Amino acid sequence: MTETATEGRKIDHVNIVINEDVNAKGITTGFGSYHFEHDALPELDMHSIDLRTTFLGKKLNAPFLISSMTGGAAPTEEINLQLAEAAQALGVAMGVGSQRAAIFDSNLASSYQVRRVAPDIALFANLGAVQLNYGYGIEQCQRAVDMIEADALILHFNALQEAVQPEGDTNFAGLLAKIEALCRALPVPVIAKEVGNGIGSKAAKRLVEAGVQAIDVAGAGGTSWSEVERFRQPSKTGQTTAGTFAGWGIPTTEAIKQVRAALPTIGIIGSGGVRSGLDIAKAIALGADLGASAAPNLLAQNKGGSDAVHAAISAMLDQLRISMFCTGAADLAALRQTPLYRVS
Amino acid sequence: MTETATEGRKIDHVNIVINEDVNAKGITTGFGSYHFEHDALPELDMHSIDLRTTFLGKKLNAPFLISSMTGGAAPTEEINLQLAEAAQALGVAMGVGSQRAAIFDSNLASSYQVRRVAPDIALFANLGAVQLNYGYGIEQCQRAVDMIEADALILHFNALQEAVQPEGDTNFAGLLAKIEALCRALPVPVIAKEVGNGIGSKAAKRLVEAGVQAIDVAGAGGTSWSEVERFRQPSKTGQTTAGTFAGWGIPTTEAIKQVRAALPTIGIIGSGGVRSGLDIAKAIALGADLGASAAPNLLAQNKGGSDAVHAAISAMLDQLRISMFCTGAADLAALRQTPLYRVS
Amino acid sequence: MTETATEGRKIDHVNIVINEDVNAKGITTGFGSYHFEHDALPELDMHSIDLRTTFLGKKLNAPFLISSMTGGAAPTEEINLQLAEAAQALGVAMGVGSQRAAIFDSNLASSYQVRRVAPDIALFANLGAVQLNYGYGIEQCQRAVDMIEADALILHFNALQEAVQPEGDTNFAGLLAKIEALCRALPVPVIAKEVGNGIGSKAAKRLVEAGVQAIDVAGAGGTSWSEVERFRQPSKTGQTTAGTFAGWGIPTTEAIKQVRAALPTIGIIGSGGVRSGLDIAKAIALGADLGASAAPNLLAQNKGGSDAVHAAISAMLDQLRISMFCTGAADLAALRQTPLYRVS
Amino acid sequence: MTETATEGRKIDHVNIVINEDVNAKGITTGFGSYHFEHDALPELDMHSIDLRTTFLGKKLNAPFLISSMTGGAAPTEEINLQLAEAAQALGVAMGVGSQRAAIFDSNLASSYQVRRVAPDIALFANLGAVQLNYGYGIEQCQRAVDMIEADALILHFNALQEAVQPEGDTNFAGLLAKIEALCRALPVPVIAKEVGNGIGSKAAKRLVEAGVQAIDVAGAGGTSWSEVERFRQPSKTGQTTAGTFAGWGIPTTEAIKQVRAALPTIGIIGSGGVRSGLDIAKAIALGADLGASAAPNLLAQNKGGSDAVHAAISAMLDQLRISMFCTGAADLAALRQTPLYRVS
Ligand SMILES: Cc1cc2nc3c(=O)[nH]c(=O)nc-3n(C[C@H](O)[C@H](O)[C@H](O)COP(=O)(O)O)c2cc1C
Ligand SMILES: Cc1cc2nc3c(=O)[nH]c(=O)nc-3n(C[C@H](O)[C@H](O)[C@H](O)COP(=O)(O)O)c2cc1C
Ligand SMILES: Cc1cc2nc3c(=O)[nH]c(=O)nc-3n(C[C@H](O)[C@H](O)[C@H](O)COP(=O)(O)O)c2cc1C
């Protein structure tokens, strides 16, 4: 994929996510199969529930991240700014979309730069891990971080998304050594993230051994990137091939459980199909430190700008608080100890 | 929530339950998963089946309770009287709705006073447990009992219902000690009851240790109070938040089993989504002393007054009798010994 | 139920079964959950497959019985004759419907008398077991047998069917002793049969100890007699009560397995929702000696008389033969040894 | 079935498969229940994935076979040629349909002869195994092989298909001995193949002991031959009887697993409802050497000739490659070691 193609692709993606059904099919996150046990007598004041937490050394008012989405084209600047305003107001974290376009063409940098409206948030830069095989190195990663004054760099792993594109960047050979070098060189932490097919315990362990400090599982059951790319394929067979993988991946709940069991102390972001504060509560009870979502925030922004994003995330946090209240968990440490029951 | 708001809310509730779909969603009572084994040769006369029982020292013709629903506003007086007439005629128990309104404004007391038509029934007063944190104490509880010449006081626990209301009474801290004091002081027994999300074994044990004499599990799968409140939320996000919890709670069958296993001798009312005499039979075989339902009786009253309530409950008792006949259970003691098989 | 009411009721039943959906609901026979393993190399000639068997000492060309259905009213005579013609031509067994009406009024006897067209078939008389508590005794049973020159007497057990009728004959007390006396006195074997709710191992054992020589499980999942009676209830609540039990009973497959496990040598008829020769094959592999069905034969007779019944049963026997061919079973003894796999 | 009837039947079959829903019903291949675990970090270059393999000594560019379908009537010649062109271009294997017609009438031979367009492919002759009981012997088998310059002979086993036809060839007695003699005499390998109901471990073991060198399981869940024959039955009861077996057979995944477990080194073709390269990947991970499909290739040919077949198979191979990439399997040997998880 050429650099110049990237910009149009970014706008395509946003429009497809807004207008089409790009949810995974034939697979679910698994959140629906887990239930908390209701506590009729929680013996706490809901208003005193404490959602604050720390992630990679940065304080958050609530355990939530707006997942990496966009930037790199003029119309995406407004999106990023409005997402960032809501994040700043609520004290939650945010990631920007892949900065590859802006590293190639620095005129595009401003579409990612949200510090002017969000000076305090935990902000994460973003690059595709596979780009380390396509001409990007430590220097470009550093520039991505500097460009937005980021607190960490997210390297995203999107093997399936690349594979369903005839011209996709599908040389994933030898990446781990390069990631190891990058983690050693970069002054900020590196987060490894999928884009909707999940990072399981095996990949997570290799990544953490290479120096990655947190895993965003970005599991299956929410936005499916093979489904998004399906809408971009011109040929019928290309569409069929992309559609074949609409149910591919490790369900979000499964990924969180696997990674937490394998890596008891690593930072974990539970994302991929997180659609309510109840899902966030379940993600945390299963082992995540933060919950995160992407598409729902874009849809809110598209409908009503920053206010709508703020309202949507506030509602999620209310739901998280209610979930904690009705299980008697006064803070996130207590929520982490709250058992979940699997029902099929 | 102010006292004056309560009256309008009570009428809202009745209208919403009558006109909207307020059933729990994404969760069931579990009654459908349990089956009795048919006995082709019951060797008993169905007409000799004995449904009589005693609950908290009071004799009943049949193991059924009309669950707490209403009062506190002029139009609800007729509802309560007609429910009570049917209860008196059939010899079953009845609870009135929360008496908080009438304790604040004694003019409203008559809407709860059904002894003139139901001198003999087991009759239960009702107050929200959380009100013990909002200015109500032993005195108000005693007044609730006296107001209707009740045989017992039901304290209802409705954490989720309060939580989904932005102004809900959500300070549940320190309630247990107050309940303990209340149980010691009150001359009638105290029954702890949920409103559709279930009391499990943990909460039940704490409540019984505090002096509560019976548990009405009011489990999930029937009327959902977060669904009822959803219809009262003005904002879209408020509705979404309430709707997030339509599947929250301990299924009625699960709650009955848990509480009976933990507390072999306590009085248990099996309610929440009880919709037939077959459900009552299953509730009893799982460990309950009485079955109870709320919404179906309101719907019957709304359609055809006392006669319709009488007919609906009679039909439920016929179904209970048929269930006992076809399993060869001559009385409730035998029904309690009848095995249930779980099929998914 | 008075004797004179019986005649009209019999015609009602036939019409309801023909015109309404009287299948059990919320429960299945279980046949769909069992699978044979296909044998790609059966090493036998399908035309040499042997379906012959002996039941209660009587030879049959195939292991099939037309279940007890009708008689006792003028229009039913033709039905019985046409069913019997098909049975005679195919060499399968047949039962007539309850002969109670004809014992009360001997003018009705001819509606049951099919020997003129079916001199050779295994023919079974029929009476409700509960009638032994309502004025019928050994003498009446003997008359039922003599009336049709029967090879055996079927006593049917229909507790649920009676129970959902307000005036049903629901005194089942003390029947077992009377059955024991009957079995001892009667010169022909007695078969105990349900009518669609199943005989399980417990009832079967008691019946066999009392002298019954075969069990027709008549399990749940096919025609439901509470559903049939639902269509005869005038009141809404009566209909609701009958409808409550549309899923009641022991599934046919479960009943066959239970009874065979408990009683390794007794004669077992697998009936209740048998709808194909594949179901018959499964019934036999699960432990039955014969398969049987009722409603499908009535529907065929209603559509096209004796020829249609003949065609329908022939097709079932073809399907049985194909099932045996594709599992490599050359005769019923081999089929009985053929494993079934449960898949849910 | 007379020889002359065969030709019309062949055209019927093609038309029915193109125009009707002849999929198995009430049973699935099981592919949907198996999942690979996504590897977010495959550490390989998708373009270097190697699909090459060897089957019965013949080299293939990819592990795929166009299953035996047609020939024996004028219009089928074009079908076979176009399938063969695609096979030649892609380097995959192909089987022709049953050659019985052309052995009877050598004028029909050309409809099977595809070597002129496909000089290099692995090409398999085809005859019904049961014909060894209907006048065919080693000589006819040798002629089938010679007729098309085949690399192997497929003997197909279609007991159910024959059984649902009133005049079907259903004498399968004593076949094994004849197969043993054939395998010993024939200079090319013999492959035993079902047609959509599956070869399990028991039949496979007997066949391999008789000298068969590979098993094409042709399991249940794809094209059902009792369904195809259903459309050819003139009578309603004949249709019902065929329809009874729409769910009969050993699911493809189950058959592959069984046969591989029983016969660790035999050649296995995984076919029956293979509809994507993901299915091929699963078939191989479960134990197959090749994947194969029939109906989809016929449908493609019917829509767009050789090009469409080429495109359809190419897409399947792309999907296979993507499946391998996203599980980190660089070649088929690695894919065979890749675990599959069963989810129901
Ligand atoms: C419009 C859009 C653009 C995205 N772009 C990126 C990206 O550039 N980098 C990245 O790591 N993930 C990207 N993602 C993936 C998301 O971060 C997230 O992992 C995925 O959508 C699953 O979360 P969801 O189900 O909440 O949408 C994008 C998602 C969306 C909806
Ligand atoms: C209109 C209405 C009003 C109710 N008000 C009360 C109440 O004041 N106090 C209480 O304990 N429960 C109240 N409930 C809850 C019921 O007692 C019961 O626990 C719940 O509805 C579940 O039972 P069901 O599924 O049979 O309706 C009310 C229910 C209804 C339908
Ligand atoms: C119209 C009709 C009348 C029946 N009457 C009798 C009867 O008199 N005696 C009896 O034992 N069973 C009677 N049955 C029950 C059947 O014998 C059988 O047990 C039941 O219908 C379940 O079989 P099926 O699902 O094949 O219909 C009757 C069934 C039908 C459909």
Ligand SMILES: Cc1cc2nc3c(=O)[nH]c(=O)nc-3n(C[C@H](O)[C@H](O)[C@H](O)COP(=O)(O)O)c2cc1C
């Ligand atoms: C039109 C058509 C004709 C077929 N004819 C034959 C045949 O002659 N010989 C044979 O072994 N299988 C024959 N088959 C069966 C296929 O080879 C294959 O086993 C079966 O269709 C299942 O595969 P599928 O689900 O991919 O279609 C035929 C299939 C089709 C669709």
